Amino acid sequence: MTTRPNWIAGTLAAIWLAVVALPLYAMVTATLQTRTGYAANGPLSLPFGDFTFSNYVDAFDTGFAQYFLNTLFVTVAVVLVVLLLVPPLAYAIVRSTSPLVRGVFRVFLLGLAVPAQAVIVPIFYLISVAGLYYNLLGVILPTAAFALPVCTLILSGVMRDISPELYEAMSMDGATPFRAFFRLVLPLSKGGLATIVVFSALQAWNGFLFPLILTQSDDTRVVTLGLFNFQTQYGVNIPGLLAAVVLSMIPILVLYLFARRALVQGLIGVGGK
Amino acid sequence: MSSATARRGALGSTGTARRAGRPRTGQAAVGRPGSVWALPATVFFGLFALVPLVATVWMSFVTWGGIGDPRFVGLDNWTRIGQDSLLLKSIGLTVVLVLLSIAVQTPVSLLLGVWAAGQQRARAAVVAIWFIPLLLSSAAISVLWRALLDPNFGIPGSAPWLFGDGNLFGHQGTAIAVLVFVSTWQYTPFHTLIYQGGARGIPAVLYQAASLDGAGMVRQFFSITLPQLKNTVVTSLILMLVGGLTTFETVLILTNGGPGTDTLVSPLYMYQKAFSSFDFGGASVIAVALVVVATAISLIVVKFSGYGEMRSQAEGV
DSSP: OTTTHHHHHHHHHHHHHHHHHHHHHHHHHHHHHHHHHHHHHOSOTTTTOOOOOOOHHHHIIIIHHHHHHHHHHHHHHHHHHHHHHHHHHHHHHHHHOOOHHHOOOOOOOHTTTTOGGGGHHHHHHHHHHHTTTTHHHHHHHHHHHHHHHHHHHHHHHHHHTTTTTHHHHHHHHOOOOHHIIIIIIIHHHHHHHHHHHHHHHHHHOOOOHHHHHOOOOGGGGOOEEEEEEEHHHTTOHHHHHHHHHHHHHHHHHHHHHHHHHHHHHHHHHHHHH | OOHHHHEEEEHHHOOOTTTTTOSSSSSSOOOOOOOGGGGHHHHHHHIIIHHHHHHHHHHHHHEESSOOOOOEEETTHHHHHOOOHHHHHHHHHHHHHHHHHHHHHHHHHHHHHHHTTTHHHHHHHHHHHTHHHHHOOOHHHHHHHHHOOOOOTSSSHHHHHHHHHHGGGGGGHHHHHHHHHHHHHHHHHHHHHHHHHHHSSSHHHHHHHHHHTTTOOOIIIIIIIITTTTHHHHHHHHHHHHHHHOOHHHHHHTTTOOTTTTTTOOOHHHHHHHHHSSSSSHHHHHHHHHHHHHHHHHHHHHHHHHHTTTTTHHOOO
């Protein structure tokens, strides 16, 4: 099947390549032009006439550095919460014989279907009652909670592949579940751990809804909200706006270059399997 | 296993777990972890996802404007929202958007996925580029397309033969087309990847047998590829349906529901009800309805496609 020429799909593949690549090209060239140059030449022109980096400098001047730090803080915190909570849960799901744990797993499976929109009103209420409204912690907690079901599903799938013989071998030196977890299960689940790190990091990095309703001030603004804000304030300055968009993409694209496998697996999460 | 054993297991793993390591019956070589291991994640998930979910249902029966204490009003919100013509319009728009997205994305990602399942090196490179939109936040993508399609400075202005007056965001039809296009741009890679995985799992021998029988490419696609990908199609459809029903920031940033309320989808309407009109009770009614509809649709698709019984086959893929 692999060598059969498939012209219909092949043509579509080429078209799709253009559909994806052209806008990205237009985006980058726009950011390298001055506003007047862009207005005169249009979005598909080459940036030869008035090449400039000033749009990127401007983006930083309008507070983007702070937004980056905030997003980074949220992302690291969410990943830490996920790494702390998911491995023990996945281990229990795979190894425990308790019916309680089976019930818990079912709850997490149902949790997969709950969209974030469904809870924003009470979460807004809870966070404002708890006085976390001007605090990034208010964003971190629900973002992490909504990353748990998929991460649990991914990691328990990986842990299920550890063969029972290995547990038996460990029993020779009287290993406890605790010891088996650290000496056997975690080292053998490295791929799965990388996947859930990437998945939760992307969720946090690209998150929009929770920051939108749970933060208001400039010093708690995250990158995605910063972009939204830029658009409403400086919508006419397209090169400047797109420079901010490019900046927001760079960290993930760098990650994509170096950790494509883990990233792809993290992205397809539950759907791809 | 009785709950008493479960409790003992739980106790055993909290402390030093003295006995847990000793093999009991032939099965358990290393002691089993108790339910305590599942506790922290469960509590956390309960607090920040399940409790709020239940609270959403409760809030659909109260009136609350953002400050002060919520007041119980029974079914008032539900009857009021039931007569809200704007909600009906938003539901219609949501359905149209979801169906159009599915109609565009499914054939495209199916063909691309089958193509990408091939083995040549060039394909891997092409797929790596296709994939980029999926890495980007919906916010970044929406801001990008809003800028590229800007009526004054964007692409439409330089191609009037194609875009007419160039104001794509000014008419309902073109605004909907933009929303469908952008969500296709963003999510096609994801579904392509799903189909690629599915297509790789189809045994090559089926195609060999078909070509021996003289079946052409198109015939093979409809007689082998499509039937074999049945489960994959269902998975992809469910994800498109549920994802489409909750599309929010794309619409907020690209059209903000406009022109007028002509692209006001239900999630955006819900958001506006809560955070612009401060009608949190009414917003909760829409939220509850969204969850119920999303879950119901998934269950119905699973039931009518026989996906549930096919699970084991899907596992092998």
